[in-house]
Amino acid sequence: MKRVELLVEGKRISILKASDFPIFYIHGSGCDATLWIKQLEELGGFAIDLPNHGESDELEVESVEDYARIVAEVVDRTSGSGLIAGHSLGGAIAQMVYLKHRKVVKALILISTGARLRVLPKILEGLENNPSETARFISEMAFASREYVEDFSKLFADRAKILLEDLKICDRFDLLEDFKAGKIRFDVPTIAIVGEKDMLTPVKYSQFFSNFGARVAVIENAGHMVMLEKPKELNEIIRNFLSELRL
Ligand code: COA
Numbered sequence: 001m002k003r004v005e006l007l008v009e010g011k012r013i014s015i016l017k018a019s020d021f022p023i024f025y026i027h028g029s030g031c032d033a034t035l036w037i038k039q040l041e042e043l044g045g046f047a048i049d050l051p052n053h054g055e056s057d058e059l060e061v062e063s064v065e066d067y068a069r070i071v072a073e074v075v076d077r078t079s080g081s082g083l084i085a086g087h088s089l090g091g092a093i094a095q096m097v098y099l100k101h102r103k104v105v106k107a108l109i110l111i112s113t114g115a116r117l118r119v120l121p122k123i124l125e126g127l128e129n130n131p132s133e134t135a136r137f138i139s140e141m142a143f144a145s146r147e148y149v150e151d152f153s154k155l156f157a158d159r160a161k162i163l164l165e166d167l168k169i170c171d172r173f174d175l176l177e178d179f180k181a182g183k184i185r186f187d188v189p190t191i192a193i194v195g196e197k198d199m200l201t202p203v204k205y206s207q208f209f210s211n212f213g214a215r216v217a218v219i220e221n222a223g224h225m226v227m228l229e230k231p232k233e234l235n236e237i238i239r240n241f242l243s244e245l246r247l
Contacts, residue, residue, distance in 0.1 A: 024047075064172075072104050108190040127167070135157035179208070189244075
């Protein structure tokens, strides 16, 4: 595993690279590329630190479209095209890369995400006014088991500012009506994967995608952070999906 950097729009974007296999993992709100270690180790590919996260430079980002532009350029310059695997906010970014930069997308892996990602007002207000307590509340909602709650309460509290910025971007992200109106369909192979006990992006959000050409896989006894809670199961689902694509 090594770190590589690309200069995108004049800013350093840091990428964890495990192999040349063109799968690109996009992390969610307040997280970073290291979230994907277990997928990188077993499946290979690239995990991107979004701007303002991990080891990437700061950049003014106001929307999912802004993040998608950066990701599309990274994919284009690294492999020409690839599989885009996004978690939560990263899944919104993956959808937007598909909508706005389709030539770089071979397939989509939408993990714990949705076509609309409204955020509880209590979370948005709480991160502003009471970050430690709210970070704990989010962490408790993010995991089905207690194992990671303590660590992520601290991590989210330390990153309350960027977490809030990301969640505001999630709250504005909304493709639901465009899907319903038939304006969007997945014309590349797409799988939506979700934890059975996900409280932040419930199973219903992933099932919604099945009306538009996606298949759906539900991981038992997992919450929102499936890549940490159930890495083997998640990797198995991704591996099976990849083998059917014959890439
Ligand atoms: N896919 C499919 N359906 C969706 C959807 C999605 N991505 N997002 C919302 N909907 C559905 C809702 O289930 C609801 O359906 P219903 O009327 O049959 O119950 C309808 O669309 C309206 O939902 P929404 O606009 O989100 O408003 P709401 O008032 O029902 O809920 C929240 C707002 C914030 C309470 C809710 O989105 C929620 O609980 N979110 C999860 C918690 C959170 O903060 N997650 C962070 C995500 S990053």
